[in-house]
Amino acid sequence: MMGDPGVGAGTTRTAGETKLERVAVLGAGVMGHGIAQAAAMSGSETRLFDPDPGALDGAGERVRANLRKGLELGKVSQAQMDAALDRLSPAPDLATAVRGATMVIEAAPERLAIKRALFADCVRHASPGTVLASNTSSIPIGLLQEGMPHPGAMVGMHFFNPVHLMRLAEIVRGPATAEETVDRARAAAQAMGKTVIVVNDAPGFASSRLGVALGLEAIRMVEEGVASPEDIDTAMSVGYRHPMGPLRLTDLVGLDVRLDIARSLSAGLESSRFEPPALLVRMVDEGKLGKKTGEGFYKW
Numbered sequence: 317m318m319g320d321p322g323v324g325a326g327t328t329r330t331a332g333e334t335k336l337e338r339v340a341v342l343g344a345g346v347m348g349h350g351i352a353q354a355a356a357m358s359g360s361e362t363r364l365f366d367p368d369p370g371a372l373d374g375a376g377e378r379v380r381a382n383l384r385k386g387l388e389l390g391k392v393s394q395a396q397m398d399a400a401l402d403r404l405s406p407a408p409d410l411a412t413a414v415r416g417a418t419m420v421i422e423a424a425p426e427r428l429a430i431k432r433a434l435f436a437d438c439v440r441h442a443s444p445g446t447v448l449a450s451n452t453s454s455i456p457i458g459l460l461q462e463g464m465p466h467p468g469a470m471v472g473m474h475f476f477n478p479v480h481l482m483r484l485a486e487i488v489r490g491p492a493t494a495e496e497t498v499d500r501a502r503a504a505a506q507a508m509g510k511t512v513i514v515v516n517d518a519p520g521f522a523s524s525r526l527g528v529a530l531g532l533e534a535i536r537m538v539e540e541g542v543a544s545p546e547d548i549d550t551a552m553s554v555g556y557r558h559p560m561g562p563l564r565l566t567d568l569v570g571l572d573v574r575l576d577i578a579r580s581l582s583a584g585l586e587s588s589r590f591e592p593p594a595l596l597v598r599m600v601d602e603g604k605l606g607k608k609t610g611e612g613f614y615k616w
């Protein structure tokens with residue numbers, strides 16, 4: 317992550333038929349580092365920004381570790397790894413990250429106010445044709461588009477955790493999203509090797525709404541003493557052939573992230589189905605956020 321990616325200089329390069337975007341990823345946490353890695357691997361010059369310098373350093377380490385693992389497993393060549401690391405660089409501030417980018421992918425915390433403020437800041441540094449994508453799991457793109465000068469350039473690009481392994485990208489068409497923006501988001505995600513679905517704007521889109529419904533019900537079952545987390549997860553992984561049970565998945569996603577999504581879905585869908593269970597709220601209060609803090613429904 318040391319090389320200068322040249323974002324802001326020259327024109328967008330092409331690889332075969334695909335136009336490569338110059339990407340700025342905002343937020344270098346669980347999702348942001350993975351999106352930046354996928355973008356750099358796809359050939360895009362990529363800048364990564366986070367207001368927390370520790371998060372930015374950590375992201376560099378995680379990307380290197382992911383790529384080293386890929387190398388060990390024979391999934392990534394040394395040349396691909398070196399090229400991806402060359403294309404990826406940390407940005408010291410938002411303006412440096414966004415200036416010259418043709419696509420911004422926001423992966424900041426799941427709070428409407430944070431994302432709105434961030435996009436408003438982006439617009440001051442980005443060129444009008446820049447795609448402004450959000451990796452939000454649940455916030456309607458229409459809410460992010462409100463009051464923005466170029467709402468047609470805004471779109472949802474919802475990746476899955478861990479980004480370098482998960483194949484799905486859910487592209488969300490907001491009420492004001494231009495079809496060209498959908499096409500560019502689709503092409504960029506496909507260049508990252510993702511299977512793309514395009515969905516219309518609704519809280520939780522197609523994936524989070526269903527996934528979170530299962531996760532919250534599993535938490536309520538732990539709360540009611542129906543079964544242990546291990547047994548609930550085994551019910552789904554063995555009985556339903558899910559690759560992983562809903563509680564283990566909640567630990568990987570982060571309980572705080574799940575809580576934010578539940579609150580946003582509960583408000584957006586005006587439904588008590590998504591009201592966060594008291595156990596989830598308590599565990600987040602206690603700092604049991606899942607894998608990232610060493611404890612959630614499991615010890616990590």
Ligand SMILES: NC(=O)c1ccc[n+]([C@@H]2O[C@H](COP(=O)([O-])OP(=O)(O)OC[C@H]3O[C@@H](n4cnc5c(N)ncnc54)[C@H](O)[C@@H]3O)[C@@H](O)[C@H]2O)c1
Pocket residue numbers: 342343344345346347348365366367368371422423424425426427430434451452453454474475476477568569570573577
């Ligand atoms: N964790 C998941 O499994 C998952 C999956 C899909 C989508 N998402 C979505 O991705 C987004 C990020 O989630 P995450 O799990 O990576 O969270 P995270 O807490 O791991 O990372 C968020 C990062 O954003 C940074 N940040 C805070 N304010 C910022 C700002 N103003 N500008 C730029 N960065 C800022 C934080 O310092 C932090 O490093 C959320 O919208 C979440 O809903 C998460």
